Amino acid sequence: MTKQIDKLNWQQLLKSGDRIFIGSHAATPTALIDNLISNARQLHDIEVVQVYSLADNKWADAEYQQLFKVNALFIGGDQVRRAVAEGRADYTPCFMSDIPSLFSDGIIPLDAALIMVSPADEHGYHSLGVSVDIVSAAARAAKKVIAQVNPSMPITYGQAFIHRDQISAYYYAEQPLVQMPPVKLDAVTERIGQYVSLLVEDGATIQIGVGKMCDAVLRYLGNHKDLGIHSEMITDSMMDLIKKGVVTNRKKTFHPGKTVASFCVGSKALYDFVHCNPHMGFYPSEYVNSPANIARNDNMVSINSAIEVDLTGQIVSDSIGHLFYSGIGGQVDFSRGASMSNGGKPIIALPSTAKNGTVSRIVAHLSEGAGVVTSRGHVHYVVTEFGVASLRGKSIRERALELIRVAHPKFRQQLLEQIRQHFWVPHYQLHTPTEVPELGSVGFKELSIDGEEFDLRPLNPSDERRLQEFFYSHTKETLQLRYSAVPTQMSREKSCTLVGVDQSRDLALCIVKQKGSAVQIQAVGRYYLLPDGAGCEVAFVTREKYQGKGMAKRLLQELIMIAEQRGLQSMVAFVRAENKAMLAVFQKAGFGRLPGDDPSEVYLQLPLPRAGKSGESS
Structure with missing residues (x-):
């Protein structure tokens, strides 16, 4: 029969050498542990198994080393960290999803679980409240469950309940849940x-x-x-997103419509928010972390x-x-x-x-x-x-x-x-600045072209293979118009040189189509500083599928804008006379034709800064 008492006889509940579990995070039963420490008498060498606790973790202090030795499955708190470093405590590395089976399989058998619960409902069920996580598994596996009943513990739903018949002894003590202060961002x-x-x-x-x-x-x-949200932890910031309607859970394909978690830590406002909230499901770690x-x-x-x-x-x-x-x-x-x-x-x-x-x-x-x-x-x-x-x-x-x-x-x-010194990186792979601060704080821009989404960003050294793929995707006609010849090879060394641009001097931008980790270059625009350092030469090439869609125009706008910000005085381009589409792009941007020596090639120039900033519209 369950002992419902406020004064515990620890000598009847525990013996020296036992292994006990202590509740997690904000649900650490501090008053219960204080009572154990005050009434331990001849008890000693009790192993304490725990994960992170927001409490003071004083049981890990050196003054209690004859009574307790901590085995941390996750190190949290300076006291536990210090005890591990000094050899007074152990650290057992394990996946959170695997901890419940360590208890149930007897690998880390538990003599007792010291937990915190809400008062029982009319059916005799207590809620594990803000920490279901591994507390649920510990309570099922332990030979005895000793519970601190705390009226301040929120009632949470999901798989968060334990029946009074599963509890060996009670200790009634109200205490506010430990709060995690908000962090300051830099x-x-x-x-x-x-x-x-x-x-x-x-x-x-x-x-x-x-x-x-x-x-x-x-x-x-x-x-x-x-x-x-499907997360082992819920915080105040997540609560704020739920309240703002950012988190709706409508698109979830597992537990649609419900926020799924195993514990929460934060402010009293968060603890009040999860209390009897039917839209929040608290489940054990072996379920949430699977x-x-x-x-x-x-x-x-x-x-x-x-x-x-x-x-x-x-x-x-x-x-x-x-x-x-x-x-x-x-x-x-x-x-x-x-x-x-x-x-x-x-x-x-x-x-x-x-x-x-x-x-x-x-x-x-x-x-x-x-x-x-x-x-x-x-x-x-x-x-x-x-x-x-x-x-x-x-x-x-x-x-x-x-x-x-x-x-x-x-x-x-x-x-x-x-x-x-350890891996093969070719001698021609050089370190060059890759940031282009003129593109804004995140270093790239999102574009919508013809109903598709793209990113405009700098080329960088890791684009070497992508640039090779881009080159080999071109038709002979595109290569002829871009290079005035039909090159047959883009070697790794050549590609590496083209992506390893010092972006603080020359400039190489690309438009990419990205889906997750899959990235494909669709267009490249670049300029090279002229020997006098006052002007630059610009050129473009676009994948055939997207020619005529405005990618070159968009790249040219960015190149002009950056050249102006860097104080260049002019921009020039050489375009094949038959390349009518590219000539139109330059002329709409304000470039004027100048006499040239080669009738098959048109020489274009744009004075900078532009008067009236023509050609800036998308």
């Missing part, structure tokens, strides 16, 4: 959030990790439509952070060198699930540097002692404040070039030299 995290938000399409289902990086992403999703279930959401986007990323795409998230810092958590679960999803996108977002800009977090090789959490094959995108690196389907060399491009500029040359 310019770097805001820029990263802006880039990540561009990868999230309307109607996508999202998972967001914890921290200011993820909060920044959510801030920039405010103009999206019909997003869904990669197979995650993949049942079409267009699933997982967004997580990292400590460092090497140039092959390996992700370090739980350690700083030999120092264990956090844990695997749900990152691999969601990265794998999103990669299996139809249209899914696993994303890792992180600042390019650490320690006040003195250390690159994009590295040629992992720090000594650092462990890989997420493998090279799991991540499709890595995002820093310098842009988006697309890794899916890329060779090691292409990955390195993509990641160097989003590293901090002061580390790029060093990274290129380091990667050459």
Whole structure:
């Protein structure tokens, strides 16, 4: 029979050497644990199994080391981190989706689970409230369940209930749930959030990790439509998107119409929001974090952070060198699930540097002692404040070039030299500036041409193979009009030279069609500075399918605008006389014909800056 008492006899409930589980996140039963500490008497060597707890984690302090030893399945809080570093606590790396089976299979058998629940309803069911996650599995697997009944615990729906008959002993104590204060965003995290938000399409289902990086992403999703949520964690920023109508869950293909999570952390307003909210479903980690279930959401986007990323795409998230810092958590679960999803996108977002800009977090090789959490094959995108690196389907060399491009500029040359020591990168692959700040804060522009969506952006070194494909897609007629000859080869070296443009001097822009990690170049426009440094020569080539659709016109507008901003005095072009369409593009932009030596070629010139800015309309 269940003991419903307020004063617990811990000597009857536990014995020395037992292993106990402590409730997670904001549902840590602090008053219950305080009572245990105060009445432990002759108890000692109790192993505490836990994941992240928002409580003070004082049971991990050195003064209690004879009573408790912590085994952290995810390291959270300075006390636990310090105890692990000092050898007074253990860290057991594991996927969040795998933890429940560690309990049920007896790999980590539990003598007792100390949890927090709401008061029982008229049917005898208590809610696990804001933390169902692995608490549900621990309560099922433990020999005894000792529950702190807290009237402040919200009632949540889904698979969030435990019956009074499953509880061995009660401790009634009201306490406010621990709140997670809002994070302060800086310019770097805001820029990263802006880039990540561009990868999230309307109607996508999202998972967001914890921290200011993820909060920044959510801030920039405010103009999206019909997003869904399938995430182990719910935060205040997610609540705000639900209240604004950005998150509707209408387009979800798994649990449509419902936000799915396993726990929530944040403010009292968030805890009030989830209380008796029928639109929120709280489910156990083995369900929410199952990669197979995650993949049942079409267009699933997982967004997580990292400590460092090497140039092959390996992700370090739980350690700083030999120092264990956090844990695997749900990152691999969601990265794998999103990669299996139809249209899914696993994303890792992180600042390019650490320690006040003195250390690159994009590295040629992992720090000594650092462990890989997420493998090279799991991540499709890595995002820093310098842009988006697309890794899916890329060779090691292409990955390195993509990641160097989003590293901090002061580390790029060093990274290129380091990667050459271990992997083949050709001698002609040089480091050149790839940013074009005149294109705006995100470095590219979205275009709509003839009802299709495109991106206008700089060419960059990792476009080498794409430019080769673009070249070999041309007909002889297109090559003749562009090069006044019919070149038969675009070697890797030649292509590398053409994409490795110093964009601070010359300029090479392209219009690309992008769907996820699949990118195809549709048009290229570039200018080269003339020897006097005061003018430039401009040229274009467009894929046959899109000739006459306005791509050259759009590229020319951008080239002219940038040339003017950089203080150039003129722009010239040489066009085959029979290329009527291209001549029309230049003349509409204000170029005038000048006498030339070759009657088969028309020489055109545009003085800069333009009087009246003619030709700027799209």
